[in-house]
Amino acid sequence: MRKHTPLQLLGQVLFWVIVVVVLFYVLFPFYWAIKTSLTPPVDLSRTALAAFPDSITFQNYVDVFRGQPFGRNLLNSLVVAVGTVLISLVLASLSAYALGKYRFRGKTALMYIILAVSVFPQIAVLGGMYSSIRALNLYNSTLGLMLSYLIFTLPFTVWVLTSFVREIPNELEEAAVVDGATPLQTLVQVLFPVMGPALVTTGLLAFINAWNEYLFALTLTSDDRARTVxxxxxxxxxxxxxxxxxxxxxxxxxxxxxxxxxxVLIFQRRIVSGLTAGAVKG
Amino acid sequence: MTHSPTEPQLSAAQPPRRTRGLEASRARTAFWLLLPTLIVLALVAGYPLLRTIYLSFTDYNINTDAHPVWAGLSNYWYTTDEGIGLGVLQSPDWWRAVGNTLRFTVSSVVLETLLGLALALVINSKIRGKSMLRTAILVPWAIPTVVSAQMWNWMYNDSFGILSDWGQKLGILGQGQSFISNTDTALWALVAVDVWKTAPFMALLLLAGLQTIPSDMYEAADVDGASKVTQFWRLTLPLLTPALLVALIFRTLDALRVFDMPYVVKGNSPETMTMSIYARQQMFDNAQFGYGSAVSVLIFLIIMLFTVGYITSLRVRFD
Known part of the structure; x- marks a missing residue:
């Protein structure tokens, strides 16, 4: 190790100052939200600017479920997100098998189209989506939301699963074909066991996207029958x-x-690999 | 299947007759496997997009009109006899939304990249607790945009917001003002929220890029006596450029279509109205489906232009 010159020391100090500032910027909003949520409602006007609450209460957490149908909203969100994930994974694994293991004309063009859909701005289809959902009688329903969410979950899951299926050794699939397995049998019995991690990762990312979606949920629902969180x-x-x-x-x-x-805590490795796979490939 | 996986082109060039029959049946199977996805994509993406494009050429108030009426290009450009421009492209509100969106996009993407790069370098360096740090930065990425918007909305609150209090004490803000009520700072206040929410995502993408740089390259640079600063400019940055470009373009496309966060914090306020908020306001708040669809089509064109530029300039490959 070389000796530290004053300049290097200054660099070290600067480095840690930046780390502390960044950490403060990243973490403070969370602290402030949690602090506020634990403040008794009557004290909020008085202690809103205090760094620490004088007294702690869980009253707000109870009130959230009393004043408004927040429980119903949570249930809607859960139904919509889980439904979207399941539909996406089923459709996407069929497609990923075809795109990853079969050769046919127009495959590259198809991949281009699917990529194009994944960058569609939601606002560009909003008007048409609203009319379709109305026409299908799915306005203000969780099924309507699930269907509309497929526009952003499906291209993404197809994309990531395809790049995963492509990496599976051909011998596995060929052996199944030689044994006379149908394509569906091959997919379910041979490829699914290997695809487990990829299914979990893409499913998780699709879940987070669907759970957080706002624009369609705002536009395609009118009351708490289907309104999400x-x-x-x-x-x-x-x-x-x-x-x-x-x-x-x-x-x-x-x-x-x-x-x-x-x-995130349980699956952080997979989330990171899924995010980067989707991005670097896409 | 006789060809080895490493040289599929070779066997594809001269397929024996039996393989060709097999190929045809494989192609049929592939079609059936893809069909459900294609139907769904046509239903949720293809049809709505075509419908939006069609509606953009019609006059259609969803509250009063039973059917859209063909109106040609008048939603895009129409000047009345009195010389008043009614088309989107003549609307100052639209151009203001474009300006807001561009300023928001450029400033937030630049700041996110710098902060994301800093975070990625810190996490990639040999410091203790870096896995904890990596988990911590995933959290802003994972929480719903609406939640992050409300968290900051509260900190920006006029009378009870901690950031308004700090701004007033530092003399940046007048009494009773906040960064989002002040029309000069409102857009920048939103940029701060967006950077907070998405810099972690940037950091993760860049971290993946950093981890592909072999460590012996740094050892070689150390032996040659290159300083850490030189190593960053001559080694890290050039090798990181592909990952950096991909991340940059992803974020740019996202920022150009931003809706949730500015809408939750500021609603339809003109000083922070983005292109997407303007389109939705015209379609649903003003019931002008034809005009709003024209706005949507313009946004679509802008984003597709960026995407095509991205694919061609980076030569993205699929196979």
Whole structure:
């Protein structure tokens, strides 16, 4: 090791200052949201700017479910996200098998089209989507949301699964074909066991995208029959107009964030590899 | 299947007759496997897009009109006898939204890249607790955009927001003002939220790029006596460029179509209205489906232009 010159020392200090500033920027909003969510509603106006709460209460977490149908919103979100993931994975594994293991004319063109759909701005299809969903009688229904979400989950899952299927050794599939297995049998019995990790990763990313979606959920629902959590949180106003709603908004925010943090903690390796696979390939 | 996986082109050039029959039947199977996906994509992407393009050439108020009426290009460009321009391309509101979106996109993407690069370098260096750091930065990425918008909305609140308080104490803001109510700072306040939310994503993509650089290259540079700064400019940055470009373009496309966060924080306010918010306002708040569709088509064209530029300039390959 060389000796540290003053310049290097300055560099070290600067480095750590930057690290601390960045960490503060990244973490402070979370602290502030949690602090606010634990503040008793009556104290909020008085202690909103205090760095620490004087007293802690879980009242806001209870109130979120009382004043408005937040439980129903959570259920809708869960149904829509899980449904979207399942439909995407089934359709995408069929396609990924074809795109990854079969040779046919027009494959490259097809891959281009699927890539093009994945960068479609949602706003470009919003008007047409609204008319279609209305015409199919799916307006304000969870099924309508699931269908519309396929526009961004399906191209992505097809894309990532295809690049994964392509890496599976051909011998596995050839052996199954020689043994007389049908394509579906080959997919389910030979490829699925190998594809497990890829299915989990893409499913997880699709789940997060569907769970967080706002524009379609806002436009294609009209009441709490199908309204999802992001729309509810975006338009939260509290039980009465005299109450500052932010303590409850923060409580609701913490509630919907916790499952995501748990998923991220469990699957962080896979999320990172899935994200980079999707991006670097795409 | 007689060909080896490493040289498929060779066997494809001269297929024996039996293989050709097999190929044809494989192609048929591939078609059936792809059919469900193609039907769904046609239903949720193809048809709605064509419908939006069609509607952009019609006059259609969803509250009062039973059917769209053909209107040609008048949603895009139409001047009345009095000389008043009614088309989107003549609308100052549209151009203001374009300006806002471009300023938002350029500033947030530049800041995200710098911060993301810094985060990636820190996590990639030999410091303790870097796996914890990597988990921590995943969290802003994973939370719903609406949630992050509301968290910052609260900190920006006029009377109870901590950031408004700091701004007022530092003398940047007047009494009772906040960074989002002040029309000069509103857009930049939103950029801060976007950078907070997406710099981690950038960091992850760049980290993946950094980890592909072999460590013996740095050892060689050390032996040659290159300083850390030289190593960064001459070694790290050039090798990171492909990952950097991909990440940059991904974020640019995302930022150009931004809707959720500015909408939740500021609604339809003109000073922070983006292209997507303008399109939705015209379609659903003003019920002008024809005009709003024209706005959507313009956004679609802008984004497709960026995408085609990206594919050609980076020569993305699929096979």
């Amino acid at each position: 992001p729309v509810a949180i975006g338009s939260f106003s509290g039980a009465s107009q005299y109450e500052n709603p932010f303590a409850q908004i923060m409580a609701a925010s913490v509630i919907v964030t916790i499952p995501l943090i748990i998923l």
